[in-house]
Amino acid sequence: MKRGLKIVGALVAVIVVAVVALLAATFMGRQSITDGADAGGIRIVKDGIVSVGVIPVSDTEVALVDAGNDKSAAAILAELSRRHLGPDAVTTILITHGHPDHTGGVLMFPKAQVISLDAEKALVEGRAGAKGPLTRLFPVSPTGITVTKTVADGDTLMLGPHRVRVFAVPGHTQGSAAYLVDDVLFMGDAADTTSDGRVIGSPWVFSDSQPQDRASLVALDERLTRENLPVKVIAFAHSGLLANGRAPLDAYAASGK
Secondary structure (H helix, E strand, O other), X not given: OHHHHHHHHHHHHHHHHHHHHHHHHHHOOEOOOOOOOEEOOEEEEEEOOEEEEEEEOOOOOEEEEOOOOOOOOHHHHHHHHHOOOOHHHEEEEEOOOOOHHHHOOHHHOOOOEEEEEHHHXXXXXXXXXXXXXXXXXXXXXXXXXXOOEEEOOXXXXXXXXXXXXXXXXXXXXXXXXXXXXXXXXXOOOOEEEEOOOOEEEOOHHHOOOHXXXXXXXXXXXXXXXXXXXXXXXXXXXXXXXXXXOOHHHHHHHHHOO
């Protein structure tokens, strides 16, 4: 009996070490998130391994791009407190995708309109599971979140004075979205940036389809160029900001890999 327990314990330890090593390798070489960084007046809040964009809508209201990993939303609430605001000041949450490290704090803001692409609604609400090599192993259960408004590729929203363009970028998940808020492009997990400022695609271990993700990023770059849309800053959920315009995304699209 004791020998069997030791064998099981050893196997569990090996699995844990392997998962930790895999995660470390996945995120190694990424540019780190800078808490409090400014992106065209939008503040970046670091919540552990993920970032949240805080968009000032008015003196008493803000919108969020994603809601972090922490179910207590401590980092977001601290940012609201810095602005002398409370949870009810959050009027809108733009969800890039439904993985739990991006929706964790949603329920802390009950007055907020929760927005996602229609294709992502079931994942956000916990009625469907993700399909990545690792994420497909996560249990499927209701999150308690209700997506109160769905949007489609090409839609335009107004958040106070801020113009938001919606882009579908399937691949990391089937309903992944990028949001161009004025001239700041929020990529969610569809892309990352390396420590030397290159754009790279979504990590394979968490993504439904890397080839689809790359195709989406190339199509997004072509569309931004064709429509001559202004991009000054690119913001990534698990890495820092790139403040040299669309050039890094252009280079990724042209790289062929």
